[in-house]
Amino acid sequence: MNDHSDSRRQLEEDLATAAALISAADQVALACHVAPDGDALGSMLALHHVLLAGGRNSVAGFAGTQVTGPHYRELPGLDLLTDPLDYPAEPDVMVTLDCGSMGRLGDLAINAKAAKELIVVDHHVSNNRFGSIHLVDPAAAASSVVVARLIDALGLPLSHDAAVCLYAGLVCDTGRFQYESTGTEAFELARRLLEFDVPIARLNRVLFEEHSLAYLRLVGDVLGRAELVANKSFIWAAITEADLAGYGVTLEETEGLIDFVRQAKEAEVSCVLKEVEGHVRVSLRSMGHVDVSAVATRFGGGGHRYAAGFTTNDPVLSVVESIVQAL
Numbered sequence: 001m002n003d004h005s006d007s008r009r010q011l012e013e014d015l016a017t018a019a020a021l022i023s024a025a026d027q028v029a030l031a032c033h034v035a036p037d038g039d040a041l042g043s044m045l046a047l048h049h050v051l052l053a054g055g056r057n058s059v060a061g062f063a064g065t066q067v068t069g070p071h072y073r074e075l076p077g078l079d080l081l082t083d084p085l086d087y088p089a090e091p092d093v094m095v096t097l098d099c100g101s102m103g104r105l106g107d108l109a110i111n112a113k114a115a116k117e118l119i120v121v122d123h124h125v126s127n128n129r130f131g132s133i134h135l136v137d138p139a140a141a142a143s144s145v146v147v148a149r150l151i152d153a154l155g156l157p158l159s160h161d162a163a164v165c166l167y168a169g170l171v172c173d174t175g176r177f178q179y180e181s182t183g184t185e186a187f188e189l190a191r192r193l194l195e196f197d198v199p200i201a202r203l204n205r206v207l208f209e210e211h212s213l214a215y216l217r218l219v220g221d222v223l224g225r226a227e228l229v230a231n232k233s234f235i236w237a238a239i240t241e242a243d244l245a246g247y248g249v250t251l252e253e254t255e256g257l258i259d260f261v262r263q264a265k266e267a268e269v270s271c272v273l274k275e276v277e278g279h280v281r282v283s284l285r286s287m288g289h290v291d292v293s294a295v296a297t298r299f300g301g302g303g304h305r306y307a308a309g310f311t312t313n314d315p316v317l318s319v320v321e322s323i324v325q326a327l
Helices: 003-024 038-053 102-114 143-154 160-173 184-196 200-209 213-224 241-247 257-261 292-298 316-326
Strands: 028-032 058-061 093-097 117-122 133-136 227-229 234-239 269-276 279-286 307-312
Touching (some): 003 093, 003 143, 028 038, 028 102, 038 160, 133 143, 143 160, 160 184, 160 200, 213 234, 213 257, 234 316, 257 269, 269 316, 279 292, 292 307
Parallel strands (some): 028 058, 117 133, 234 269
Antiparallel strands (some): 227 234, 269 279
């Protein structure tokens, strides 16, 4: 049997084990990474909806401020999230969603370390297997794909609200089915979710195309400052806290800025750096020839071959120089 078959069989066994642990638990605690994106938030909320509808005691949340980008406002269940201060201190069973490492949980890493069973659900190739059960499939297009498998293993039915959340996660991490990671399972899941009357047009508009005029002006300013390092086929742009204050834009609104920068045909790798609260958040994208997760891992981050990131305390220009050297 080849390595792929072995890993697939192990994943199926771990799915069954995770489902049994969740089914037997008095309470299940769900957590996604800090500053959640669509896949992290959608995956967590979908599983939360299914467990609650199945009569299970489920709590869900993430560390830090409970603020999500305005483009996620259509995801049902945001009002069901638990404040991190009220999160179970020592969960019997804790499930992390879309977290490649313990550090991505922020302050909830303490809770994760104290959990009796820690189930890690993810699709990042850089995942460092920090739990007791690992449902990690780098071949999956999104964590929401793995969550759909877990829901099936639990024998619990999908609902409209869960389907909306899964669909949001799926389209966000596949770039609306444009990225290389998009495969037949992603399309099959999308077809299945549409049976629950997911409002595709409305979600597409809110998730990707609805922005304030202030944000569009900020994008214009930032793109005007973008710099191309031609000999490395690398383009980068930075947002400062002064930019956000000057335009009256929140950090959460800028999540999609990288999608503008990556359109430059002269660049194989694109990068957006965001100054926030004394550190710099770095997002990297690749057109395919460069594995940006390998670059991000050098700086303590991670992700996928085509999309990755990390956080650093170094100044922007120093970070850019380090990335160029890594490339």
